[in-house]
Amino acid sequence: MPDDLVLLRSVPSTFEGEIIRSRLESEGIPVLLKGGSSTDPYPAGPVHVFVAAEFEVQARLALADVPGEDGPDPGDQADPT
Numbered sequence: 001m002p003d004d005l006v007l008l009r010s011v012p013s014t015f016e017g018e019i020i021r022s023r024l025e026s027e028g029i030p031v032l033l034k035g036g037s038s039t040d041p042y043p044a045g046p047v048h049v050f051v052a053a054e055f056e057v058q059a060r061l062a063l064a065d066v067p068g069e070d071g072p073d074p075g076d077q078a079d080p081t
Protein backbone atom coordinates (compact mmCIF):
# COMPACT_ATOMS: atom_id res chain seq x y z
CA MET A 1 0.00 0.00 0.00
CA PRO A 2 1.42 3.44 -0.91
CA ASP A 3 2.47 6.04 1.64
CA ASP A 4 -0.23 8.54 0.62
CA LEU A 5 -3.21 7.12 2.51
CA VAL A 6 -6.55 8.88 2.92
CA LEU A 7 -8.95 8.31 5.81
CA LEU A 8 -12.08 7.29 3.96
CA ARG A 9 -14.40 6.61 6.86
CA SER A 10 -14.47 5.74 10.56
CA VAL A 11 -17.01 3.21 11.77
CA PRO A 12 -17.94 2.11 15.30
CA SER A 13 -17.04 -1.58 15.01
CA THR A 14 -14.69 -4.11 13.44
CA PHE A 15 -17.68 -5.84 11.85
CA GLU A 16 -18.66 -2.69 9.94
CA GLY A 17 -15.05 -2.11 8.95
CA GLU A 18 -14.81 -5.61 7.51
CA ILE A 19 -18.00 -5.08 5.51
CA ILE A 20 -16.58 -1.89 4.00
CA ARG A 21 -13.25 -3.63 3.33
CA SER A 22 -15.06 -6.46 1.50
CA ARG A 23 -17.09 -3.99 -0.56
CA LEU A 24 -14.04 -2.00 -1.60
CA GLU A 25 -11.82 -5.01 -2.29
CA SER A 26 -14.54 -6.46 -4.53
CA GLU A 27 -14.10 -3.26 -6.59
CA GLY A 28 -10.34 -3.83 -6.74
CA ILE A 29 -9.52 -1.14 -4.18
CA PRO A 30 -6.84 -2.03 -1.60
CA VAL A 31 -7.90 -1.17 1.97
CA LEU A 32 -6.16 -0.72 5.31
CA LEU A 33 -8.17 -0.99 8.54
CA LYS A 34 -6.76 0.46 11.77
CA GLY A 35 -8.23 0.24 15.27
CA GLY A 36 -10.93 -1.95 16.68
CA SER A 37 -8.51 -4.17 18.60
CA SER A 38 -8.93 -6.90 15.99
CA THR A 39 -6.47 -9.16 17.83
CA ASP A 40 -8.69 -9.32 20.93
CA PRO A 41 -11.25 -12.12 21.26
CA TYR A 42 -13.97 -9.45 21.54
CA PRO A 43 -12.93 -6.61 19.21
CA ALA A 44 -14.34 -3.25 20.19
CA GLY A 45 -13.84 0.38 19.41
CA PRO A 46 -13.81 2.45 16.27
CA VAL A 47 -12.20 1.24 13.06
CA HIS A 48 -10.65 3.66 10.57
CA VAL A 49 -10.77 2.75 6.88
CA PHE A 50 -7.87 4.01 4.76
CA VAL A 51 -7.31 3.81 1.01
CA ALA A 52 -4.52 5.09 -1.23
CA ALA A 53 -5.17 8.65 -2.41
CA GLU A 54 -5.33 7.45 -6.01
CA PHE A 55 -8.38 5.30 -5.14
CA GLU A 56 -10.23 7.87 -3.01
CA VAL A 57 -12.79 8.97 -5.59
CA GLN A 58 -13.48 5.41 -6.74
CA ALA A 59 -13.85 4.27 -3.11
CA ARG A 60 -16.26 7.08 -2.22
CA LEU A 61 -18.38 6.22 -5.26
CA ALA A 62 -18.36 2.53 -4.29
CA LEU A 63 -19.65 3.46 -0.81
CA ALA A 64 -22.12 6.14 -1.94
CA ASP A 65 -25.12 3.95 -1.06
CA VAL A 66 -23.67 2.80 2.28
CA PRO A 67 -25.01 4.85 5.22
CA GLY A 68 -22.31 6.66 7.12
CA GLU A 69 -20.59 10.00 7.36
CA ASP A 70 -20.40 10.38 3.58
CA GLY A 71 -23.24 8.05 2.58
CA PRO A 72 -26.97 8.70 2.43
CA ASP A 73 -28.76 9.45 5.67
CA PRO A 74 -31.82 7.21 6.18
CA GLY A 75 -33.59 10.21 7.73
CA ASP A 76 -33.34 12.06 4.41
CA GLN A 77 -35.78 9.71 2.70
CA ALA A 78 -39.29 10.94 2.06
CA ASP A 79 -41.98 9.89 4.53
CA PRO A 80 -44.16 7.24 2.79
CA THR A 81 -47.31 8.36 4.67
